[in-house]
Amino acid sequence: MSAEYFCVSCRTPFLNSSPLDENGRCALCRNGLRGFDAAYTFGSYEGALRELIHLFKYGGVRTLAKPFGGHLAVALPRNEQFDAVVPMPLHWLRRWRRGFNQSDLLAREVARRCGVPVIHAVRRRRSTLSQAGLTNAKRRANVAGAFAPKQGRPLEGKRVLLIDDVMTTGATAAACALAIKRAGARYVALLTLARTDRRSMAPVRIPATAGGGFPEESASC
Numbered sequence: 001m002s003a004e005y006f007c008v009s010c011r012t013p014f015l016n017s018s019p020l021d022e023n024g025r026c027a028l029c030r031n032g033l034r035g036f037d038a039a040y041t042f043g044s045y046e047g048a049l050r051e052l053i054h055l056f057k058y059g060g061v062r063t064l065a066k067p068f069g070g071h072l073a074v075a076l077p078r079n080e081q082f083d084a085v086v087p088m089p090l091h092w093l094r095r096w097r098r099g100f101n102q103s104d105l106l107a108r109e110v111a112r113r114c115g116v117p118v119i120h121a122v123r124r125r126r127s128t129l130s131q132a133g134l135t136n137a138k139r140r141a142n143v144a145g146a147f148a149p150k151q152g153r154p155l156e157g158k159r160v161l162l163i164d165d166v167m168t169t170g171a172t173a174a175a176c177a178l179a180i181k182r183a184g185a186r187y188v189a190l191l192t193l194a195r196t197d198r199r200s201m202a203p204v205r206i207p208a209t210a211g212g213g214f215p216e217e218s219a220s221c
């Protein structure tokens with residue numbers, strides 16, 4: 001069964017319209033827990049796209065940033081205009097271990113195509129626990145306070161495009177978007193390569209063992 005209903009803000013799919021209010025917004029967006037004002041994605045986190053994202057992140061195939069930049073540009077509506085692109089920050093230790101921040105490479109490609117600057121306006125204060133297996137509320141608590149805006153409100157009045165590779169529940173992106181707003185942004189849209197909830201709406205599969213094929217929260221965790 002495929003989802004027929006989507007929140008107008010975060011594009012989260014639902015099987016029926018009951019979670020959506022009269023404006024078509026889900027409870028998280030209604031209560032300001034999303035942080036971002038819109039969410040766009042290229043595809044589902046499955047199949048070839050998932051394998052390519054793994055090659056990019058864990059296999060160190062950085063040259064994939066270029067075609068991925070094209071995918072991201074396709075996913076962005078033509079009428080959306082931005083003043084700056086912000087990559088989802090990695091905690092410094094994870095960045096050091098991986099050697100690069102995959103969202104940074106993607107952000108550079110998108111910024112080049114849009115003709116706007118990349119601004120590293122937020123930092124990751126601490127490394128968060130793996131989000132896999134946590135409930136949505138626990139995911140939000142896990143990442144709350146994980147991001148801090150840098151000094152000087154570098155995004156004052158700006159429309160910002162936040163780039164990440166994968167969106168799962170959106171809890172990480174929501175926390176980061178809130179920090180971007182504290183840095184002065186007036187609008188934040190999230191753009192990702194893939195979402196885990198784009199697949200058919202089968203009952204939620206709980207992993208029997210950690211890492212048993214269950215998608216991780218955002219690649220940038």
Ligand SMILES: [Zn+2]
Binds near residue numbers: 008011029
């Ligand atoms: Zn929503």
